[in-house]
Amino acid sequence: VPPAPHDASGERVPTRDLAGLAPPAHPARRWTPRRVVATPAALDHPHGRRIAARVEALGIEVERLRANRLTGVRGQTERETYARAKSTMAIVVSPPARRKLQPIAPSADWRFDLAEGCPAHCQYCYLAGSLSGPPVTRVYADVDDILAGLADYTGRGTVTSRSAERADEGTTFEASCYTDPLALEHLTGSWRRAVEHFAAWEAPVQLRWTTKYADVDTFVGLPHAGRTRVRFSVNCAPVSTRMEGGTATVAARLAALRRLALDGYPVGLTIAPIMPLPDWREHYGLLLDQVAAAVAGVPGLDLTAELITHRFTPGSREVLLGWYPRTRVEMDEASRSRKYGKFGAVKYVYPREVMTELRTWFERELAARVPPCRVLYWT
Numbered sequence: 001v002p003p004a005p006h007d008a009s010g011e012r013v014p015t016r017d018l019a020g021l022a023p024p025a026h027p028a029r030r031w032t033p034r035r036v037v038a039t040p041a042a043l044d045h046p047h048g049r050r051i052a053a054r055v056e057a058l059g060i061e062v063e064r065l066r067a068n069r070l071t072g073v074r075g076q077t078e079r080e081t082y083a084r085a086k087s088t089m090a091i092v093v094s095p096p097a098r099r100k101l102q103p104i105a106p107s108a109d110w111r112f113d114l115a116e117g118c119p120a121h122c123q124y125c126y127l128a129g130s131l132s133g134p135p136v137t138r139v140y141a142d143v144d145d146i147l148a149g150l151a152d153y154t155g156r157g158t159v160t161s162r163s164a165e166r167a168d169e170g171t172t173f174e175a176s177c178y179t180d181p182l183a184l185e186h187l188t189g190s191w192r193r194a195v196e197h198f199a200a201w202e203a204p205v206q207l208r209w210t211t212k213y214a215d216v217d218t219f220v221g222l223p224h225a226g227r228t229r230v231r232f233s234v235n236c237a238p239v240s241t242r243m244e245g246g247t248a249t250v251a252a253r254l255a256a257l258r259r260l261a262l263d264g265y266p267v268g269l270t271i272a273p274i275m276p277l278p279d280w281r282e283h284y285g286l287l288l289d290q291v292a293a294a295v296a297g298v299p300g301l302d303l304t305a306e307l308i309t310h311r312f313t314p315g316s317r318e319v320l321l322g323w324y325p326r327t328r329v330e331m332d333e334a335s336r337s338r339k340y341g342k343f344g345a346v347k348y349v350y351p352r353e354v355m356t357e358l359r360t361w362f363e364r365e366l367a368a369r370v371p372p373c374r375v376l377y378w379t
């Protein structure tokens with residue numbers, strides 16, 4: 001097989017016949033950072049240099065830092081710091097702690113990171129309270145080393161490796177815990193390398209990520225071997241249109257899901273965060289009908305759903321109220337139940353009766369409206 005051609009940045013570009021998989025009429029939304037910086041250590045890595053070249057080819061200047069510390073992202077006020085950090089991308093080497101993988105039930109056996117931070121502005125953002133410091137998007141230059149290090153974890157884990165229902169997935173690796181891959185792929189090319197890495201792997205493995213973006217052009221036609229499951233995070237219109245600033249529309253996400261499914265990728269829905277807003281049955285019913293239309297007629301469709309209700313911690317609430325003082329997200333401790341984690345940390349979730357009502361509705365309606373969809377878990 002002749003090698004695939006490379007584009008200017010050294011990335012492989014797809015060669016397969018893409019008939020029927022044409023991009024949608026509305027191109028997907030793409031983030032343009034205001035400031036891009038690179039540390040000297042990052043530029044020692046070939047992938048760090050590839051990212052810098054890709055960014056420069058897009059007409060964005062890359063500031064070469066003198067030291068490996070990121071400076072100049074704090075403003076006079078919290079708001080200014082937030083705005084500056086959110087529009088900054090830093091090309092860095094991953095922190096050593098990130099190279100020791102953590103289990104990530106119920107989604108996957110292991111999590112690994114190719115970046116940290118996200119340019120979108122979801123008012124319930126999962127990163128709030130998990131990451132410390134100003135929310136700069138850091139993309140990792142040592143991607144090749146990170147991918148090579150995953151081999152130590154195959155055949156181990158607690159989710160798919162031990163589950164009869166998901167055993168066919170092999171050892172699963174989640175790559176979107178601290179970021180949104182499709183928000184950054186046009187700037188990094190990192191997740192494409194990951195797709196090809198997993199496709200070429202001899203052991204049974206699966207790469208997984210979830211996204212609220214829709215830029216899948218460079219994934220269509222890639223040799224993926226069915227080893228990558230891309231899930232699109234979707235929500236009903238009152239949530240997606242009012243609380244998910246900077247993301248692609250749900251219609252664009254579902255069009256992207258269809259394109260990947262037609263290209264043979266296993267795909268999925270992350271319906272999250274589920275919120276019992278006024279008229280939620282109607283709103284979520286419309287969403288499920290949109291999903292059904294998006295997957296209609298896809299041959300060999302492999303579609304899963306992960307159903308995640310809204311929750312918050314005291315720490316995430318405080319950060320989110322700082323970032324979004326006029327948020328529309330309900331974070332009222334008094335109307336929630338407390339749930340304790342392994343180390344005693346508290347989370348606020350919906351009370352048991354609300355959870356039961358939501359779960360019963362979603363499981364029934366998904367089966368009725370989108371029959372090919374397999375629910376992986378509810379939480």
Ligand code: SF4
Pocket residue numbers: 117118119120121122124125126127178179180212247
């Ligand atoms: Fe946070 Fe995900 Fe929204 Fe990005 S897309 S702001 S990571 S919730």
